[in-house]
Amino acid sequence: MKTARNTTAKTEIQALIVSSSVALSHSEIQKSLEGLCDRVTIYRVLERLLVEGIIHKIVNVDGVVKYAGCHSCSVKHSHNHIHFSCQKCKSVTCLEDVQPSYKLPKNYKVSEMNFTLSGLCPQCL
Amino acid sequence: MKTARNTTAKTEIQALIVSSSVALSHSEIQKSLEGLCDRVTIYRVLERLLVEGIIHKIVNVDGVVKYAGCHSCSVKHSHNHIHFSCQKCKSVTCLEDVQPSYKLPKNYKVSEMNFTLSGLCPQCL
DNA sequence: TAATTAATGTAACAATGTTGCAAAAGTAAT
DNA sequence: ATTACTTTTGCAACATTGTTACATTAATTA
Numbered sequence: 219m220k221t222a223r224n225t226t227a228k229t230e231i232q233a234l235i236v237s238s239s240v241a242l243s244h245s246e247i248q249k250s251l252e253g254l255c256d257r258v259t260i261y262r263v264l265e266r267l268l269v270e271g272i273i274h275k276i277v278n279v280d281g282v283v284k285y286a287g288c289h290s291c292s293v294k295h296s297h298n299h300i301h302f303s304c305q306k307c308k309s310v311t312c313l314e315d316v317q318p319s320y321k322l323p324k325n326y327k328v329s330e331m332n333f334t335l336s337g338l339c340p341q342c343l
Numbered sequence: 344m345k346t347a348r349n350t351t352a353k354t355e356i357q358a359l360i361v362s363s364s365v366a367l368s369h370s371e372i373q374k375s376l377e378g379l380c381d382r383v384t385i386y387r388v389l390e391r392l393l394v395e396g397i398i399h400k401i402v403n404v405d406g407v408v409k410y411a412g413c414h415s416c417s418v419k420h421s422h423n424h425i426h427f428s429c430q431k432c433k434s435v436t437c438l439e440d441v442q443p444s445y446k447l448p449k450n451y452k453v454s455e456m457n458f459t460l461s462g463l464c465p466q467c468l
Numbered sequence: 469t470a471a472t473t474a475a476t477g478t479a480a481c482a483a484t485g486t487t488g489c490a491a492a493a494g495t496a497a498t
Numbered sequence: 499a500t501t502a503c504t505t506t507t508g509c510a511a512c513a514t515t516g517t518t519a520c521a522t523t524a525a526t527t528a
Contacts, residue, residue, distance in 0.1 A: 223494045223505055244484075257509050261485065263506090277406045279457045284483085298453050302451055318445035318458070325465035326427055332404045333443070334457040340450035348525050371513075382479050388475090409513085425477055461516065 227255040228269055229265045232272060241276050241284035241301075241310040266329070278303050279334050284310045296333045304339035311339065347391070352380040356388045357397060364365050366401050366409035366426075366435040396458045401435055404459050423456045429464035436464065 233241055234250055242250075253262075264285055267273045274297050276284045288297075289312075291334055300316040303309075318333050359375055362394075367375075372385055385440055389410055392398045399422050401409045413422075414437075425441040428434075443458055 221495070221505080225494075227507080255486095256508080259488085259507055266506095276417045277402060277404055279402055279455070280401045281406055281408060283406060284507060289428055300445065300448075302448070305454070313448050316404055316445055318443045320425065320443035320458075320460075323427070325440055325468060326460070327463040327464075328460045328468055329430070330404070330461035332457075332459040332461065333445075335416075335451070336455035336457065338452040338454075343450060343452055346526075350475060350525075352476080360472075382477085382515095383517085384476055390474095 222270075227251075227259050228263050228266065231256060231260065233266060235267070235273050235285050238285035238287070239311070241286035241312070242283050247285075270301075274310075276301055276334075278310055279336055282308075285333055286310070286312050289314065299333075301334040302339060303334050303336045304342055304343040305336055306338055309339055309341075310334075347395075349377055350388075352376075352384050353388050355379060356385065357392060357395070360392070360398050360410055361412035363412070366411035366437070368409050372410075378390075389414055401422070401426055401437075401459075402457075404461055411437055414439065416432065425463060426459040428461045429467055431460055431463055431467040433467075434464055435459075439453075444466050 230251060231247060244260060244264070246305060247264075248257060251260070264273070264275075268275055271288060273285045273287055274305075276286060278301075279304075298317065300313040300318060302311045302313055304311075318331075322328065325335055355376060356372060359372060369382075369385060369389070372389075373382060376385070389398070389400075392410075393400055396413060398410050398412055401411060402428075403409055405428075423442065425438040425443060427436045427438055429436075441458075447453065
């Protein structure tokens, strides 16, 4: 059977993302790790953490892909929360408590939601 | 002064996007044009159409960048509408009538909204 | 029709992401 | 601790998407 292994790369990357208050991009992670492992390894570890449900992936409004830890998914793994993207410092934050409402268009079957607000975060305001 | 010129590339690309019921990606546009112009020209024409406010840019939840015509922006150019992304046929549609509501988090200044619902579109349902 | 300059094609480059394969490193059993 | 097994890694190569510089082409105006 296939058993997952705990490697330095995985441990470090996971700790980095989970302890961060904002979502991190691949290149930001790479910079933080300072050559601990290869570029490709980071991609593969991220993929693994996604599958394991430890982190989730966010495509920002500018197309930059970021990763954030799953803080409130311990019981049910869902990501129907708003993300806030700061136009000044480029940070992406999960606003886990904000649940938007909308009138469901007919004949559409919704299975996922992706809601990002852009503007200025509290730090940049 | 700088005067815009009507070229074949611009005319064709604009017609393609405006007449399409779904948002189109760069590669989809390139396929449709069948070598009418270079890859780079398409990027430049798209940039021009964006600046002129004829089309708008959508970054889909999967990170694919798409372009759609501005149908209801004749008076005021705003794009605070929902987009629907079909997980089966990969189409992205503007649901211009749907306006979501949400409780604004304090200390955040919102200037833009990006809301995409994923699932199955009427054609794929 | 000629002059002006916007727009294009080409080539080169950068960033991001994926894949195949051999080497390295966890894990479990001896 | 050593061995055997197989996951994970590093490397190289490649694909896609997007940008930039520069010479050429072509749209507009006089």
